[in-house]
Amino acid sequence: MTARRPTAVDILRHLERSNCRECKLPSCMAFAASVLRGERRIRDCPRLTAEAFAALQTLFGADVDEPRTAPTPSEAYGQELMTSLMARMDQVDLAEAAARLGGEMRGSRLMIRCLGRIFELDGAGRLYSQCHVNPWVHAPLLWYVLESAGAHPTGEWVTFRELRHAQDWIRFFEHRCEREMQRIADGDPQLFGDLLQIFGGRPMPDPSNGSFAPSALVIHPLPRLPVLISYWPAEDTFGSKLTLFFDRTAEENLPVESLYRLSGGIVEMLRKIAQRQVALTT
Numbered sequence: 486m487t488a489r490r491p492t493a494v495d496i497l498r499h500l501e502r503s504n505c506r507e508c509k510l511p512s513c514m515a516f517a518a519s520v521l522r523g524e525r526r527i528r529d530c531p532r533l534t535a536e537a538f539a540a541l542q543t544l545f546g547a548d549v550d551e552p553r554t555a556p557t558p559s560e561a562y563g564q565e566l567m568t569s570l571m572a573r574m575d576q577v578d579l580a581e582a583a584a585r586l587g588g589e590m591r592g593s594r595l596m597i598r599c600l601g602r603i604f605e606l607d608g609a610g611r612l613y614s615q616c617h618v619n620p621w622v623h624a625p626l627l628w629y630v631l632e633s634a635g636a637h638p639t640g641e642w643v644t645f646r647e648l649r650h651a652q653d654w655i656r657f658f659e660h661r662c663e664r665e666m667q668r669i670a671d672g673d674p675q676l677f678g679d680l681l682q683i684f685g686g687r688p689m690p691d692p693s694n695g696s697f698a699p700s701a702l703v704i705h706p707l708p709r710l711p712v713l714i715s716y717w718p719a720e721d722t723f724g725s726k727l728t729l730f731f732d733r734t735a736e737e738n739l740p741v742e743s744l745y746r747l748s749g750g751i752v753e754m755l756r757k758i759a760q761r762q763v764a765l766t767t
């Protein structure tokens with residue numbers, strides 16, 4: 486029999502619940518949610534007792550504290566790109582970038598929201614966050630700061646193939662981003678919706694628009710770069726369908742290749758978390 490999906494509260498129950506912040510997160514609840522998202526391991530709580538760890542293993546299975554895997558090819562690409570982008574950061578006035586991109590200054594750092602979480606960038610291009618920093622976030626964020634026009638979204642949604650310079654990337658995008666994300670959603674539509682909400686997904690502004698699934702959600706991988714995820718689950722004889730929509734201005738804020746890499750990174754992140762959830766429940 487398959488166990489029910491573990492929740493953050495299930496993990497919280499076994500933590501000290503002192504909100505001591507030694508794990509660098511604001512509370513034990515934030516830590517538990519971070520474990521569920523695959524960003525922290527249970528052992529990252531320095532106050533976890535051996536008894537609590539054993540109880541969590543019994544409850545969720547041996548994979549509860551699985552070590553991180555080696556970087557994927559996409560992550561490796563991100564690291565390479567990131568190094569070259571960081572070398573250009575001395576050209577950037579962070580205060581000007583904050584005004585241009587919808588960020589804020591926090592001391593000498595530029596603060597930017599990415600998928601509902603806060604990231605801070607210093608003058609050397611180093612990225613700080615309370616969650617794990619993936620190269621696929623870091624590289625597009627640097628690109629955004631260096632190159633973006635900071636165009637405001639217009640609310641006009643277009644598919645990837647409708648972007649002006651998408652031609653060379655359409656096949657890759659549809660295969661590696663949309664189809665892969667669809668597979669994840671098909672595996673567990675409820676979990677898929679939950680994950681998007683954890684990453685700041687909000688219902689689309691105009692739910693009466695029949696072009697999108699009623700449950701379509703808008704996420705913000707970068708402040709002025711919304712992505713609309715429209716997923717129709719399979720029904721009767723109709724197969725499922727998932728389409729990613731970008732704002733008409735997306736190419737002014739990130740080049741098409743970077744949009745593709747960013748989308749691929751989101752897919753990888755969702756896949757890892759979904760796999761982790763499956764491992765925890767079987």
Ligand code: SF4
Pocket residue numbers: 500501502503504505506507508509510511512513516517529530531532533
């Ligand atoms: S270190 Fe452990 S006990 Fe302290 S806030 Fe983090 S999760 Fe809670």
